[in-house]
Amino acid sequence: xxxxxxxxxxxxxxxxxxxxxxxxxxxxxxxxxxxxxxxxxxxxxxxxxxxxxxxxxxxxxxxxxxxxxxxxxxxxxxxxxxxxxxxxxxxxxxxxxxxxxxxxxxxxxxxxxxxxxxxxxxxxxxxxxxxxxxxxxxxxxxxxxxxxxxxxxxxxxxxxxxxxxxxxxxxxxxxxxxxxxxxxxxxxxxxxxxxxxxxxxxxxxxxxxxxxxxxxxxxxxxxxxxxxxxxxxxxxxxxxxxxxxxxxxxxxxxxxxxxxxxxxxxxxxxxxxxxxxxxxxxxxxxxxxxxxxxxxxxxxxxxxxxxxxxxxxxxxxxxxxxxxxxxxxxxxxxxx
Amino acid sequence: xxxxxxxxxxxxxxxxxxxxxxxxxxxxxxxxxxxxxxxxxxxxxxxxxxxxxxxxxxxxxxxxxxxxxxxxxxxxxxxxxxxxxxxxxxxxxxxxxxxxxxxxxxxxxxxxxxxxxxxxxxxxxxxxxxxxxxxxxxxxxxxxxxxxxxxxxxxxxxxxxxxxxxxxxxxxxxxxxxxxxxxxxxxxxxxxxxxxxxxxxxxxxxxxxxxxxxxxxxxxxxxxxxxxxxxxxxxxxxxxxxxxxxxxxxxxxxxxxxxxxxxxxxxxxxxxxxxxxxxxxxxxxxxxxxxxxxxxxxxxxxxxxxxxxxxxxxxxxxxxxxxxxxxxxxxxxxxx
Numbered sequence: 001x002x003x004x005x006x007x008x009x010x011x012x013x014x015x016x017x018x019x020x021x022x023x024x025x026x027x028x029x030x031x032x033x034x035x036x037x038x039x040x041x042x043x044x045x046x047x048x049x050x051x052x053x054x055x056x057x058x059x060x061x062x063x064x065x066x067x068x069x070x071x072x073x074x075x076x077x078x079x080x081x082x083x084x085x086x087x088x089x090x091x092x093x094x095x096x097x098x099x100x101x102x103x104x105x106x107x108x109x110x111x112x113x114x115x116x117x118x119x120x121x122x123x124x125x126x127x128x129x130x131x132x133x134x135x136x137x138x139x140x141x142x143x144x145x146x147x148x149x150x151x152x153x154x155x156x157x158x159x160x161x162x163x164x165x166x167x168x169x170x171x172x173x174x175x176x177x178x179x180x181x182x183x184x185x186x187x188x189x190x191x192x193x194x195x196x197x198x199x200x201x202x203x204x205x206x207x208x209x210x211x212x213x214x215x216x217x218x219x220x221x222x223x224x225x226x227x228x229x230x231x232x233x234x235x236x237x238x239x240x241x242x243x244x245x246x247x248x249x250x251x252x253x254x255x256x257x258x259x260x261x262x263x264x265x266x267x268x269x270x271x272x273x274x275x276x277x278x279x280x281x282x283x284x285x286x287x288x289x290x291x292x293x294x295x296x297x298x299x300x301x302x303x304x305x306x307x308x309x310x311x312x313x314x315x316x317x318x319x320x321x322x323x324x325x326x327x328x329x330x331x332x333x334x335x336x
Numbered sequence: 337x338x339x340x341x342x343x344x345x346x347x348x349x350x351x352x353x354x355x356x357x358x359x360x361x362x363x364x365x366x367x368x369x370x371x372x373x374x375x376x377x378x379x380x381x382x383x384x385x386x387x388x389x390x391x392x393x394x395x396x397x398x399x400x401x402x403x404x405x406x407x408x409x410x411x412x413x414x415x416x417x418x419x420x421x422x423x424x425x426x427x428x429x430x431x432x433x434x435x436x437x438x439x440x441x442x443x444x445x446x447x448x449x450x451x452x453x454x455x456x457x458x459x460x461x462x463x464x465x466x467x468x469x470x471x472x473x474x475x476x477x478x479x480x481x482x483x484x485x486x487x488x489x490x491x492x493x494x495x496x497x498x499x500x501x502x503x504x505x506x507x508x509x510x511x512x513x514x515x516x517x518x519x520x521x522x523x524x525x526x527x528x529x530x531x532x533x534x535x536x537x538x539x540x541x542x543x544x545x546x547x548x549x550x551x552x553x554x555x556x557x558x559x560x561x562x563x564x565x566x567x568x569x570x571x572x573x574x575x576x577x578x579x580x581x582x583x584x585x586x587x588x589x590x591x592x593x594x595x596x597x598x599x600x601x602x603x604x605x606x607x608x609x610x611x612x613x614x615x616x617x618x619x620x621x622x623x624x625x626x627x628x629x630x631x632x633x634x635x636x637x638x639x640x641x642x643x644x645x646x647x648x649x650x651x652x653x654x655x656x657x658x659x660x661x662x663x664x665x666x667x668x669x670x671x672x
Contacts, residue, residue, distance in 0.1 A: 029397045029634060036395055036495035038521070059372055061365045061412040061637050063398050076397040083495070155645060159372040159419070180657060184648075185374070187658035211660030276630075294612075294645060298365060301397050302638030309491060309630060312520075321516060322523035324547030 002081060003042075003088040005109055008116050011086060016042050016120035018311050019104050021092045021257065024049045025297045026287035027126030028076035029304025035083035037312040042086040042118055044106055046254075049073075050128055050289065051297070053147040055227075058156060060297050072297075092257045095123060102283060104257075122311045125258060125271065125279075126287040126304065129251035129295070134169055134194045134219055141221050148227035150245045154178065155296065158185040160244070167232050167242045169219070171196045171249035173203055178248040179212055187211070190240050192232065194219050215240065255290060267292055276306035285311070338417060339378075339424040341445055344452050347422065352376045352456035354647050355440050357428045357593065360385045361405075361633045362623035363462035364412035365640025371419035373648040378422040378454055380442055382590075385409075386464055386625065387633070389483040391563075394492060396633050408633075428593045431459060438619060440593075458647045461594060461607065461615075462623040462640065465587035465631070470505055470530045470555055477557050484563035486581040490514065491632060494521040496580070503568055503578045505555070507532045507585035509539055514584040515548055523547070526576050528568065530555050551576065591626060603628055612642035621647070 003011055018034055020027045023045030034041040054069030063072065081087050090106040093115070101119045108114050131152040133142050142150075151157040165188045170176045176199070179189050191207060193199060195218040207214050217234040224230040232240045253269040263281045265272040271279050271286035279286050285307035288300030339347055354370055356363045359381030370377040390405030399408065417423050426442040429451070437455045444450050467488040469478050478486075487493035501524040506512045512535070515525050527543060529535060531554040543550050553570040560566040568576045589605040599617045601608040607615050607622035615622050621643035624636030 025397055029395075032395050032397065033491075038495065038498070057398075059365075059368050059641075060398065061361055061368065061415070061640075062393075062396065062403070062408040064411075065415065067398070072398040075400075079397070079401065155369075159374065162374070181652070183658045184652050184655075187660045189660065209659075209664075210657060211663030213663060294641065296638075296641050298634070298638045298641045302632075302634045304397075305395075305630065305632050305634045316517070316520050319520075321546060322519045323545075324523045324525065327547030327549060328545075 001086055003086055005114060008088065008108065008114075011042070012116050012118060014040065014042075014118070015101065016040050016086075016118060017315055018042075018122040018124055018308075019044065019102070019118055019120040020124040020126055021095075021104070022046075022049065022126035022128055022254070022287075023077060023087065024051050024073065024126060024128050024288065024300065025076070026128070026300030026304045027124065028073070028080050029301040030124050030126060030285075030287065030308045031080040031085040031087075031304075032076070032083055033305055033308030034311065035080060035085045037308065039308075039312060039315065040084075040086075042088060042120070043077075043080060044088050044090050044092050044104070044118075045077075046091045046127070047089060050130055053131075053152075055147045057297065058159070092127070095257050095261060097261050097281075097283075121315065122283050122285065124285045124287060124304075124307050124311075125255070125290055126300070127254035127257075127290060128300075129253050129289040131247065131251055132171065132249040133247055134249065136219060136221060138221065144227060145222045145224065145229050145245075146247065149224070149229040149243065150222065150247060152247050153295065154182060154185070154246055154248075155294065158182065161185050161246070164188065164244045165242045166190070167192050167240060167245040169194060169245060169247045169249060173197055173200060175248045175250065176203055176207070178246065179207065179210070182246055183210065183212075186244075190215065190242060192219060192234075192240070251289070253290065258284075276310035277303045278307075278310060337422055339422055341450060344424065344444065344450075347378070348452050348454060350376065350378075350454070351437065352378050352422075352454060353651055354378075354458040354460055354644075355380065355438070355454055355456040356460040356462055357431075357440070358382075358385065358462035358464055358590070358623075359413060359423065360387050360409065360462060360464050360624065360636065361412070362464070362636030362640045363460065364409070364416050365637040366460050366462060366621075366623065366644045367416040367421040367423075367640075368412070368419055369641055369644030370647065371416060371421045373644065375644075375648060375651065376422075378424060378456070379413075379416060380424050380426050380428050380440070380454075381413075382427045382463070383425060386466055389467075389488075391483045393633065394496070428463070431593050431597060433597050433617075433619075457651065458619050458621065460621045460623060460640075460643050460647075461591070461626055462636070463590035463593075464625040464636075465589050467583065467587055468507065468585040469583055470585065472555060472557060474557065480563060481558045481560065481565050481581070482583070485560070485565040485579065486558065486583060488583050489631065490518060490521070490582055490584075491630065493582075494518065497521050497582070500524065500580045501578045502526070503528050503576060503581040505530060505581060505583045505585060509533055509535060511584045511586065512539055512543070514582065515543065515546070518582055519546065522580075526551065526578060528555060528570075528576070587625070589626065594620075612646035613639045614643075614646060
């Protein structure tokens with residue numbers, strides 16, 4: 001059921017089989033499987049995740065390519081709740097490893113917040129990442145294009161940039177290297193650093209050798225209309241023609257609540273997983289963008305399937321078998 | 337485009353980047369990604385795969401739980417072809433490793449068959465498995481229930497068997513062990529061997545200890561109406577009451593065309609994979625049910641994403657970079 005500030009006190013005494021941090025594509029997949037394994041689970045979703053930015057989901061089998069991420073999230077949330085999962089809008093502040101259980105402290109409500117603590121046998125970290133966007137004075141101007149013609153995922157949207165004039169917006173020298181992958185889709189690349197990078201001479205030479213102009217000035221605004229980019233204006237008045245763009249400025253990882261847990265293996269900000277989405281902590285699983293691997297919806301959804309299945313196996317194997325009691329009182333017919 | 341016996345001769349000279357054997361969930365995911373990476377791919381689909389038997393797809397985020405597998409296949413096929421994949425109805429008879437290329441011989445047409453050979457740099461084995469069903473005189477009687485209330489996948493459908501009287505149909509003693517997992521969902525299990533198993537005394541005792549009756553006679557017919565099982569009739573006239581069932585008689589692997597390839601590592605009939613759905617053969621990838629792991633739609637779809645992405649990386653890295661030629665003729669503005 002949907003929990004909220006009115007009814008959540010009824011649920012803090014529940015020992016959940018699993019708490020799923022993040023109600024995006026991976027978390028919902030995990031919750032649907034957990035619920036259909038008959039396990040008690042709680043999804044805690046902070047809202048405004050990466051999938052909500054997706055204006056179209058081009059490459060997920062079964063959905064129309066113009067399906068919005070938010071539509072899938074709403075649909076999947078309803079499905080998970082219908083199968084029996086609990087769902088709470090809130091922000092996970094901290095997880096404490098209590099040995100047999102994990103205690104999950106959630107901030108609920110922006111005003112007059114309350115801080116309930118829920119407990120579970122397992123935790124599924126599905127809180128993902130959010131893409132860094134260039135900071136402009138008018139952020140609405142960025143949001144008007146981000147997810148439409150200004151992309152954040154080359155694998156997802158490179159095809160839609162084919163042979164167009166594109167800007168690549170990078171926040172570090174390493175991120176500029178995306179130009180030499182993006183050129184699979186289009187060679188008409190202009191690199192913008194938004195004033196954030198001291199570009200080395202080697203990189204400048206490499207870009208020049210490929211014919212890709214570099215502009216190191218700050219971006220003032222994106223130009224265009226109806227979410228269709230036509231150019232980018234810089235603070236020296238330069239206007240770059242571009243009908244599409246890729247923002248490659250890194251990601252913010254929603255993983256702070258895990259930083260106090262002992263025994264978790266990290267690779268940078270990504271959790272290292274093995275087998276069925278298991279981290280190095282036997283009660284914690286990690287999905288999708290938060291773990292190593294491709295940041296794709298299909299991968300997160302499969303990770304959710306795997307994590308839920310392994311948790312079901314663990315709990316099932318630790319449970320006594322259900323016998324058919326009435327048959328135990330009589331001599332089984334077929335065994336005579 | 338859709339290929340058929342009329343237009344396929346125009347395509348046998350194409351060197352595909354990848355040929356995808358099997359147009360099920362995994363194969364379609366691979367093809368959609370390949371096409372959106374701008375790679376030339378051909379899907380060869382024999383028809384009547386496992387997903388076509390699915391009457392409802394309960395646990396795939398984004399789709400209504402009553403979505404039929406065949407609807408997803410039709411939708412995904414159209415999507416792959418729209419993005420630029422070729423699609424051929426045919427049966428892959430043999431694959432020959434020619435070193436830099438793989439030659440794929442396809443049987444097209446049941447009558448007056450033709451046997452075109454297509455070539456590709458990479459092969460994606462996505463031909464899956466098909467579940468063994470009990471052989472009855474009237475197979476239509478089996479098909480009336482299989483995929484509806486007579487299930488073949490406990491992970492997919494165990495929830496829908498909850499606390500119901502269920503038959504477990506097994507073809508070997510090992511397959512009877514599914515009873516001790518199925519009892520998570522229901523303890524009211526009757527085991528049927530359809531005359532195929534010499535059940536050991538130990539297994540008989542174990543079943544008796546759980547209260548699960550065992551019947552070793554042959555099944556004559558499934559009873560019920562409108563795809564809703566009500567019981568099973570055996571050849572000695574016994575009728576077992578049951579409103580649901582699980583067939584656990586193993587799978588037939590569609591992998592014969594790979595058996596002549598050197599250097600492929602197998603575990604039983606499953607291909608061993610690592611990394612992004614790669615087999616031990618650098619040009620062959622394996623997806624979904626054909627490889628080790630969970631046989632779930634979400635897993636196959638993610639495998640398709642991974643295989644296509646690795647193939648794109650391989651091909652991209654072996655290709656010369658696309659430069660912005662017109663800029664190479666002038667001094668780049670921003671580098672002065």
